[in-house]
Amino acid sequence: MTMQFSHGSSARGAPVRRTHPDGLPDRAGLGLKPQHFAEILATGPDLGFFEIHAENYLVAGGPFHHYLRRIRDRYPLSIHGVGLSIGAEGPLDATHLDRLAALLDRYEPQSFSEHLAWSTHGGAFFNDLLPLPYNLATLNRVCDHVGQVQERLRRRILLENPATYVEFAASTLDEAAFITEVVRRTGCGLLLDVNNAYVSGVNHHRDPQAYIAALPLSEVGEIHLAGFAEDRDAAGAPLLIDTHGAPIAAAVWELYAFALERLGPTPTLIERDNDIPPLPVLVAEARCAERWIGSARPDRLEVSA
Amino acid sequence: MSDQRLFAAALLDPDAPCPAGLIAWNGSDPARRFAVYRNNVVVSLIDALADTFPVTLELVGEEFFRAMAGVFVRIAPPGSVLLVEYGAGFPDFIERFEPARSVPYLADVARLERLRVRAFHAADADPISPERIARALANPERLPTLRVTCHPSLSVLRSDYAVASLWAAHQGHGDLAQVDPFVPESALVVRVGLDVQVIALPSGGDALAAGLADGLPLGQAAALALAASEDFDLTAQLAMLLRVGALTALAQPTET
Structure with missing residues (x-):
């Protein structure tokens, strides 16, 4: 009989992440961009998975489905929603949920995730992830909506922590406590966006390490890494903007290493949605993430008993 | 609030x-x-x-x-x-x-671009097989009642301006300086394989394609085209539609 013991990990605390056998592999993946479709099929880069924005693929036919089908046949897939508006005051859009359910049935992704944010109001869509006050009223609403989404999609979803630029006088909970309670009540998982944790930490003068440590890390199913832009607030303090338009910053890589020490190996997406570079540039960033994932792998010692 | x-x-x-x-x-x-x-x-x-x-x-x-x-x-x-x-x-x-x-032609160029995006994401459908075309042509007396299904991506834009030529000149086809924007043109927009094409239609070609897209029998759509232009070349236009895969099914009213 062969047993496996985790060694070395105890010094930094045993990884706490619960893994799911049907989930994404503990490797790095890339956001799938139309300008890279043909090159991906031609060169087959060695990546753990691809991630798509669900809303871009809610179309009847044409090249998007043509290429996604072929790429899905070769790679694990994460579907990431940007339009469910889970934090909205109004009810969820049942038609949109039906469309998402059909997309998930069609491509059978290893993961589906959405955002702790709102993006619609009164029939208008704002194409941005807008912030919420963290209090009992929004907690109840978000939990209701997450529950409805999981019921309709018949699966556990991952909820992503936001990048925010303002805070609310009406908040009574900090963000980590709010997220912890959503995860506890709904059973959803967490998509830990390390860039968002860093951006919000700087913007609100909080310690991003303490923030990550306070999250329910056992429920993290995926990590996002991205680049930001730098601005200033009215008092001249740094204000970071989550643009997905730049390479990942050194400080975010450091925070990623901090998170991996606590999580163990975790599926990690390199997110790039603006100023998209050639595919090899993104593959190189994914390689960098995989080196960190490798170093977070607990040393294993096989013994026979 | x-x-x-x-x-x-x-x-x-x-x-x-x-x-x-x-x-x-x-x-x-x-x-x-x-x-x-x-x-x-x-x-x-x-x-x-x-x-x-x-x-x-x-x-x-x-x-x-x-x-x-x-x-x-x-x-x-x-x-x-x-x-x-x-x-x-x-x-x-x-x-x-x-x-x-x-x-003044800006709005129609925008309409053409909007139709291109619509065509890009439209549902997939296979073109009519050569065998099916041959069968239809074997009964020329029944061609007028033939009903044609157009590709889901197909649309026709009729303009008072040279929309197709203006658009093509911006793709590097033709010299923009040589395009007179005030010449009326009609454009066929259709996805061929994975690419959306914009094809300038001759006078009458717009009536044929639009008529077929509206579900008219071939004879009626052809009559509209000939009424619009007496030197309309029905054979050439049908051949073009078939060649680009713009037509996906043929049926006689009695067929299911």
């Missing part, structure tokens, strides 16, 4: 005050921080329109286009989370947009 209604209204109205109840750790004016959201919303939606209407943008220049698109975004934000549908109302807006009056 709800909190999100106030927040949403202030996103689109540059003159609205910053919503109440926003704070910053250092006590700085939250309006500067709220402006990040305002900018994200408006700029990302203008970018979406610029992606859908690249030739329209080239015709008036980036600065004019973005200013015009910014006005549109504020009065007509997307009504769907599917951004691919955004901009359906933009050509009509351009037609009424006073500062764009000096480019």
